[in-house]
Amino acid sequence: MSLALLTAGMCALVALAFLVPLAAGLGDRAREEALADAARRSALVTGALAVSTEPEVVQRAVAATGDDPDTRPVVHGLTADAPVARAGAADLERARAERRSVVVDVDGGVLRLDPVVLGDRTAVVEVFVPDPALDGGAGGRWLLLLGVAAALVGAAVLVVDRVATRTVDAARGLVRAALAIGDGDxxxxxxxxxxxxxxxxxxxxxxxxxxxxxxxxxxxxxxxxxxxxxxxxxxxxxxxxxxxxxxxxxxxxxxxxxxxxxxxxxxxxxxxxxxxxxxxxxxxxxxxxxxxxxxPAMCDVSEVVRDRMVFWAALAGDQNRPHRVTGAQLRIPAPVPRAELAAALDAVIGNVFRYTPQGTAFEVAVSRRDGYVAIRIDDAGPGIANPDRALRRGASDQGSTGLGLDIAKRVALQANGSVSIDRARLGGASVVMLLADPEATPRQVSRFGLVGRAVGRRKSSLDPD
Known part of the structure; x- marks a missing residue:
């Protein structure tokens, strides 16, 4: 609001700086127009005097200048009788002597005196111009200009207030956002x-x-x-x-x-x-x-499997565990962050080392088929007695936190997949992680309602040979 008031004051000063000279100029123009009108009326009479000095002719010319008796021209020096006029003898003599038009200030206005040479004598035509005609409605003119100034100031205040409101709102929004960032949001x-x-x-x-x-x-x-x-x-x-x-x-x-x-x-x-x-x-x-x-992020499943097996292969060598990696030669993308998939692999393979005796073989296989990427971890250990219960609880029956299956399940769900536990060909547990293949062509829904059997065949076909 203070900005709007300051702008209003500045606009008022600017308006006054322009409007005061404008009003003065309009006043001068009105005075010039009034004197020009007096010259026109005087010319009517001087023209008649140049034709004839007969009183009837002069009277008709004076009557033709207007209906206001106060502003009708008065002719001096035409007859012996001095007419009733506002001009003094000195002003009349000055006009005769200078042989040019003279403007004289008198009470209530100004006089225009025009000398006319008539043979051996000089007549003077007097025209009175009252002050209201000279002002040209100065009061109304000032009121109009003040109204224009007020309208300009009001419009400027309104525009500046709108602009200031937008500016203040934008600044406050930045302040609130900065405070929210500082609070951790x-x-x-x-x-x-x-x-x-x-x-x-x-x-x-x-x-x-x-x-x-x-x-x-x-x-x-x-x-x-x-x-x-x-x-x-x-x-x-x-x-x-x-x-x-x-x-x-x-x-x-x-x-x-x-x-x-x-x-x-x-x-x-x-x-x-x-x-x-x-x-x-x-x-x-x-x-x-x-x-x-x-x-969501992307990673290369094969690269993650190869990287993590570098470590686990060294540990398997220390414990005399036979191991094998299949299907991890080509790039296979999956819609999960690399760190997430690495954590899931470490967790599931770590369970193999934790819950199977030393010397137990294990295998990691990767395949890509029917819109899914499958990661299978098999071992030759005792297996999981109750796979459904283990997946449902996300916990182990052997006193651990069950984090391995929990991490694997959450990573698979993040990639629109699933985790299943079955009996491995090696004799132990087989943990299969299914991840949606981001590059697979969408499959059409069966029109014959055989969705259940199609899904069953697809999942069974994902187990790598």
Whole structure:
């Protein structure tokens, strides 16, 4: 509002600076027009005098100048009798002597005196111009100009108020969005509006917010990836800790050295369990945040399988586990982030190392068929007694958190797929992750209602040979 008032004051000063000279000029023009009209009326009489000095002729010429007796011309020096007039003797003599028109100020207006030479004498025609004719309606003219000035100031205030309102609203929107960003709401954006500078600031703000979201997403993806990488060697530590002797100190009698050794083993195992729990929480938190902020992503399934098997193959060699990877030679895209799929593979393969004896063989196979990408992890262990219960609970019957199946299931659902557990050809469990193939041609729905059998055949055909 203060901006509008300031603008109103400036507009009023500008209007006065233009309108005062304009009013003065209009007043001068009105005076000139009134004197020109007096000259015209005087010319009617002087023209008649040039033709004849007869009183009747002069009287008719005077009557032709107008109906107002106050402004009718008066002729001096035509007769011996001095007519009633406003001009003084000195002014008349001045006009005769100078032989030119003279304008004289008198009470109530001005006089125009025009000398006319008539042989051996000089007559003077007097025309009176009253002040109202000289002003030309100065009062109405000033009122009109003041009205124009007021209209201009009002229009300027209205326009500036609208512009100021848009500017203030845009500035307040930027302030609110900046405060929201400061409070952690990175999803807030502004609608660029207002003057060009503020609109550019709005676009710059939105770009900054997008960069912040991308930076935080990259940071969380890095945390998630590091968490997955930590969980893999942690599995090795846990397996090595389980290979140690018993840490039970409640049964039997032991020496102090033996008690310290068993307590040390217990502390190692408890520390590994605690660390596994912390890493599991970190993985779940970062995965949820990354999935929420980054949305769907793409990765090469074959590349992820080959990369993760580099580590697991080394560990399998240490435990004398036969292993094989099939179908991971060509590029196979899947609509999941790379870190997500790597975490799911590490979790499921880690379960193989955790719940099967050393020397147990396992196999990882990748295939692409009928609109889906299938990742199958088979082992030659004892298998899973109740697959439906394991998938329903997302937990293990062996006292663990069941994170492996939970991670695999959530990754598959994120890619519009599923997870199934069956008996493997190696004799143990077979965990199959189905991921939607983003490059597959959409399949037409069967017109014969054989959807159930078609789906069953498709899923069975996805098991790699």
């Amino acid at each position: 990175l999803a807030v954006r502004v609608e660029p509006s207002g003057p060009r500078e503020l609109a550019e600031a709005g676009y710059a703000f939105n770009r900054m917010a997008d960069r912040l979201v991308a930076a935080r997403t990259d940071e969380r993806e890095l945390v998630a990836d590091l968490s997955h990488r930590l969980r893999t060697p942690l599995t090795v530590l846990r397996l090595d800790a389980e290979a140690l002797e018993s840490d039970d100190t409640s049964v039997g009698s032991f020496s102090e050295a033996e008690l310290d050794r068993r307590r040390g083993i217990r502390r190692i195992r408890q520390a590994i369990v605690t660390l596994e729990g912390e890493i599991d929480v970190l993985i779940k938190t970062t995965r949820k945040a990354v999935a929420h902020e980054a949305g």
